Amino acid sequence: MNDVFRRTLRNRHPYMFIAPAVILLTIFSIIPILIAFVISFTNLDLKGLADWSNIEFIGLENYKELLSDDVFVTSLLNTGFYVVIGVPLVIICSLSIALLLNYGTSMLFKIFRSVYYMPSITNIIAVAVIWGYLYNTEYGLFNYLLSLMSIENIPWLEEPTIAKISLIILAVWKGIGINMIIFLAALQGIPRSYYEAAEMDGANRVQMLFNVTLPLLRYATFFVTVTTLIGWMQFFEEPFVMTDGGPLDGTISIALFIYKEGFQYSEFGYAAAGSFVLFMLIIVVTLVQFKLRKSDVEH
Amino acid sequence: MATAAKKSTFEKTLVTILLVVGGIVVSIPFFWMVSSSFKPESEVLQIPPTIFPENPTLANYVELFQSLNFAVYLRNTLIIVVFSFLGLLFNAMAGYGFAKFEFKGREKIFYLVLATMMIPGQVTMIPVYLLLNEMGLTNTMAGIILPGLAVAFSIFLFRQFMTTIPTDLIEAARLDGAGEFYIFFRLIMPVAKPIFAVQGILTFIAAWNSFLWPLIIANDEGLYTLSVGLSLLQGQYANNFALQMAGAAFMVVPIIIIFSFFQKFIVEGFTMSGIK
Structure with missing residues (x-):
């Protein structure tokens, strides 16, 4: 008996180390996902929150309603637009900048590494404030610069399609930094001998880029693609702070739709159903990517 | 090249x-x-x-503090920063626990931690709000701080780094009669300085920039963070761009300064964590 007690006491340490973080994660990540799943089948709103007896199970009603909700469909299409244009742009830009930065090691390159990383650590509200001013139709810098080339004022945030593109420009500017660092870390891991061998075979710069560098960046590219895609499917902050989804729901994304249903209209059950649709979409897209990668490796 | x-x-x-x-x-x-x-x-x-x-x-900067409540927002933001470092300590302890101890359920709990990384923020946002509401923590500082303390990705990076610390080192200290927490604070933390540097900077930036959660939880202006205050300012002084830019600069410039001092750790940190 004494022995068992002693052993438990001796083994308590690992649990003491992991307990604070694991308990917090359980309360604020794992239990919430179960709650979200349950309430997505209910009509929980402010009335239900005040008195639990007002909550009713309505089965799949929320999910059915989503599909016939024009705003939700618009948010799906907008999110598709963001992903299809934004993700390739971010990847191409961050990879190109990483390749340029990897070219040299002088102070200049180190300084520019910081310059390109800066937007990604900039507070989103500060970003909204600055870009709101830059995009301003009358007083903004962008329209002033365009007017120098005698181009008419562009309604950066006032026309649905242009507004979507404006948000993408902003998000690409903000999204380059972190991916560039990942590419840079991968580039620095490529052994010099590979390039020397290619050089001896008489390969020129372009051939080296396509036959040595890019194939060796396969894992980094995959990692960046998966994380960027997941991030852009949850596109939220930019439309939230810049346009609040407008004009005419032209920039509303799925994530913003969920936020608005939940915190502006207090339709908690409906919003939870929306969040599960988003979750499923993310899982499907991620699985497809892993599938594609597998078949890619086989070839 | x-x-x-x-x-x-x-x-x-x-x-x-x-x-x-x-x-x-x-x-x-x-x-x-x-x-x-x-x-x-x-x-x-x-x-x-x-x-x-x-x-x-300098009138715009003076106005931020004199006619607006930026001093209060700054205080709240700094409180969040301080507590986020407590969270960082929890994450480091958990990372150490998963890396250097054999115990029942280790793999399963660790996979559960990893699984939480895949849950989109939008899914947990509403239930966490409802939970805090039930606990009576909406519109309190505790409600703003608690949900963000434990970060799965941070636990993962700490674990990755700490697995590389030789177990012999820890065993030797144990034979010398050192307690487990003494070992963690006096032996492991100094050895793991590089990962603490990276995580420390990232934690500071995240806490300094925290916006959405304070916005959801705080109704009282006395609980607003700098970001929430700045978005309030943007709404109230829509055409005073000079004042808005001063507010933005006040938020952004400290981050840029801190980052330019420590940026080499961040690049090294990514290489170190094996994300290549």
Whole structure:
């Protein structure tokens, strides 16, 4: 008996180390996902929150309603637009900048590494404030610069399609930094001998880029693609702070739709159903990517 | 990229020009923010705009603190920063626990931690709000701080780093009679300094920038963070761009300064954590 007690006491340490973080994660990540799943089948709103007896199970009603909700469909299409244009742009830009930065090691390159990383650590509200001013139709810098080339004022945030593109420009500017660092870390891991061998075979710069560098960046590219895609499917902050989804729901994304249903209209059950649709979409897209990668490796 | 001999002057010039031009384009918003923040209110609306302020003034910064509550927002933001470092300690302890101990359920619990990384923020946002509401923690500082303390990705990175610390080192300290927490604070933390540096910077940046959760939880202006205050300012002084730019600069410049001091750790940190 004494022995068992002693052993438990001796083994308590690992649990003491992991307990604070694991308990917090359980309360604020794992239990919430179960709650979200349950309430997505209910009509929980402010009335239900005040008195639990007002909550009713309505089965799949929320999910059915989503599909016939024009705003939700618009948010799906907008999110598709963001992903299809934004993700390739971010990847191409961050990879190109990483390749340029990897070219040299002088102070200049180190300084520019910081310059390109800066937007990604900039507070989103500060970003909204600055870009709101830059995009301003009358007083903004962008329209002033365009007017120098005698181009008419562009309604950066006032026309649905242009507004979507404006948000993408902003998000690409903000999204380059972190991916560039990942590419840079991968580039620095490529052994010099590979390039020397290619050089001896008489390969020129372009051939080296396509036959040595890019194939060796396969894992980094995959990692960046998966994380960027997941991030852009949850596109939220930019439309939230810049346009609040407008004009005419032209920039509303799925994530913003969920936020608005939940915190502006207090339709908690409906919003939870929306969040599960988003979750499923993310899982499907991620699985497809892993599938594609597998078949890619086989070839 | 390749051997130095092959790099022609032309190529080097081209790369440098591309980098500089791109860098200038990327920095325009920052430059415009700082420049406009020193302009008087009338000058920011001038067309054509002035590149550098003609009558530089500090009035916008003074107004942030005198007529607006930026001192309160700053205090709240700093409270969040301090507690986020407590969270960082929890994450480091958990990372150490998963890396250096054998115990029942280790794999399963660790996979559960990893699984939480895949849950989109939008899914947990509403239930966490409902939970805090039931606990009576909405509109309190505790409600703002608690949900963000434990970060699965941070636990993962700490674990990755700490697995590389030799177990013999820990065993030797145990034989000398050192307690487990003594070992963690006096032996492991100094050895794991690089990962603490990276995580420390990232934690600081995240806490300093925290916006959405304080916005959801805080109804009281007394609980607003700098970000929430700045978005309030943007709504109330929609056409006073000079004041808005001063608020933005006040948020952004400290981060840029801290980052430029520690940026080499961040790049090394990514290489170190094995995300290549």
